[in-house]
Amino acid sequence: MTVTQTAGGAAAGPQPTGLADVIDTILDKGLVIDAYVRVSLVGIELLTVDARIVIASVDTYLRFAEAVGRLNIEDNKETLPELVGDIEESGASSKAKGAVRGALDAAGEKFGRGGDAEPVPQRRRRHADDE
Amino acid sequence: MRTTSDAGQAVPSGETALGIYVYGIVPADVAVTDTAKGVGDPPAKVHLVRYRDLAALASDVDVSQPLGRPEDLLAHEQLLDGAAKEAPVLPFRFGAVLQTEQAVEEELLAPYHDEFAAQLAEFEGRAQFVAKGRYREPAILREVLADDARAAGFRDELAGRPAGDPAARNLQIRLGEIINAAIDGKRTADTRQLGDVVAPYCVASNVREPSHELDAAHVALLVDTDRVADLEHALGELAGTWAGRVELRLLGPMAVYDFVSARTPGG
Numbered sequence: 001m002t003v004t005q006t007a008g009g010a011a012a013g014p015q016p017t018g019l020a021d022v023i024d025t026i027l028d029k030g031l032v033i034d035a036y037v038r039v040s041l042v043g044i045e046l047l048t049v050d051a052r053i054v055i056a057s058v059d060t061y062l063r064f065a066e067a068v069g070r071l072n073i074e075d076n077k078e079t080l081p082e083l084v085g086d087i088e089e090s091g092a093s094s095k096a097k098g099a100v101r102g103a104l105d106a107a108g109e110k111f112g113r114g115g116d117a118e119p120v121p122q123r124r125r126r127h128a129d130d131e
Numbered sequence: 132m133r134t135t136s137d138a139g140q141a142v143p144s145g146e147t148a149l150g151i152y153v154y155g156i157v158p159a160d161v162a163v164t165d166t167a168k169g170v171g172d173p174p175a176k177v178h179l180v181r182y183r184d185l186a187a188l189a190s191d192v193d194v195s196q197p198l199g200r201p202e203d204l205l206a207h208e209q210l211l212d213g214a215a216k217e218a219p220v221l222p223f224r225f226g227a228v229l230q231t232e233q234a235v236e237e238e239l240l241a242p243y244h245d246e247f248a249a250q251l252a253e254f255e256g257r258a259q260f261v262a263k264g265r266y267r268e269p270a271i272l273r274e275v276l277a278d279d280a281r282a283a284g285f286r287d288e289l290a291g292r293p294a295g296d297p298a299a300r301n302l303q304i305r306l307g308e309i310i311n312a313a314i315d316g317k318r319t320a321d322t323r324q325l326g327d328v329v330a331p332y333c334v335a336s337n338v339r340e341p342s343h344e345l346d347a348a349h350v351a352l353l354v355d356t357d358r359v360a361d362l363e364h365a366l367g368e369l370a371g372t373w374a375g376r377v378e379l380r381l382l383g384p385m386a387v388y389d390f391v392s393a394r395t396p397g398g
Contacts, residue, residue: 019201019204019205020342021261021263021382022204022205022208023204024261024339024342024349025208025261025385025388025389026204026207026208026211026222026224026225026388027204027224027225028224028339029222029224029351029388029389030155030222030223030224030225030386030388030391031155031221031222031223031224031391032223032224032227033153033223033224033227033229033239036238036239036242036243037229037234037238037239039234039238040229040230040231040234040238041227041228041229041230042150042194042228042229042230043228044150044192044194044197044198044226044228045197045198046197046198046199046225046226047197047198047199047200048199048204048225048226054340054341054342054343054344054346056308056311056344058304058307060307060311060344061303061304061305061306061307061308061310061311062300062303062304062307063307064272064306064307064310064311065289065302065303065304065306065307065310066303067268067269067272068272068276068286068289068306068310069289069290071269071272071273071276072286072290074269
C-alpha cells in the first residue's frame, strides 16, 4: 500500500493513513453528487459497507470485561522481571518507559509528516497526481 | 444481471456499460499526469472534463462491475489528496458516476459553476487534517478502575470467580457497561481539550462520530497552510501530555472532505 503522505522521506513513523482512515473519510464525507445531478446519475453497485457507526453492545461490554481480566493477569506478571519487556512490547505498561516511548511515537508522527507541507511549487500548471 | 469471476471480460455488445466516475472538482488549470491512477481494475486513466475555469477529475468506469475494492477506495482518496497538495479541490464522496462527459459538463459543472467556483476560492491555500486519538486500552482501563469504585468492585468480584461460572457473565456485562460509559465521558472531555488546543490554528473544525470504541478524539480540521507548522507543534505538545494514555495521529494534508457543503439545487 503506497501512501502519499510518506513521500517526505522521513525515516521513522508509522504510515499515517490506512484503509480504515480512508473509509471514514471518503464513504462518509465529501460532496454527494445526488444533490447536484439527478437526471444522468448512474447507479452503480457499491461493494463498500456503509460508514461504520459504533454501537455499544453486549459484545462490547464483554470485551471490556475480558480486557480488565487480562489487566489483572498482566499486573501479576509485572512482579516477574523477565516478563516486563514483553509487557512493554505490547504497549501495556503504564510505567515511565512506556510513557516516554509514547512521546517518541508522537514526535515521529510529527516528523514523519514534515515533508508534506512543501509540495513542489508549480508556477502555472498544477499537477494532480497520485504520488 | 450477470456477474462473472473473470475480471475484465467484455461486456455484452449493444449495451452502454461505460459511465464517467467523478472524483472531484478543481480549477481548470490543473494538469493530470499520465501516472495518475483511477478506480477500477486495471486502474482507469484519469482525465479532466473542463467547463470554463472549472474541471472535474474523472475517469471512465465500467458500470456493469461493482465498485469498492480497497484499491478503488485508495485510488479515490490518493488522487484527491494528491491533487489537494497542489490546488484547491472539492472532493466528492466515493461512488459518484454520471452517464457521459457531456452530462458532467452540462448537468454538473455548468449549472453549479458559481457555487463550485466560490467554494474553490474559499479553500485556496487551505487543507484538511484529521486529528485522531486512540486510547491505549490498558491505560484507559486503569484510569476507569481508579476513578470508579463500582467498576473496581465488579473487577474484584469477578477475579474471585472460578472460570466458566455462569453468574459471572452478568457481572462482566455490568462492568463492561460502566467502562463503556466512562470512556464515553472521557472521549467528550478529551475531544473538547483537543478542540481548545487546535482552535487558534484552524479556520474550522468538525467533530466526527467515533469510529472505534477506544476513540479518544476524531476531529477534522480546516487549516491555512501557513499555520500547519503551528498546528503540528500544538498537537505535538498535547501528544506529550497524553503520552502512554492516548495515541494521537495527525492525518493529512487531505482534500477538504468535511468542509465542502452540498446545497440542494436552488437552495
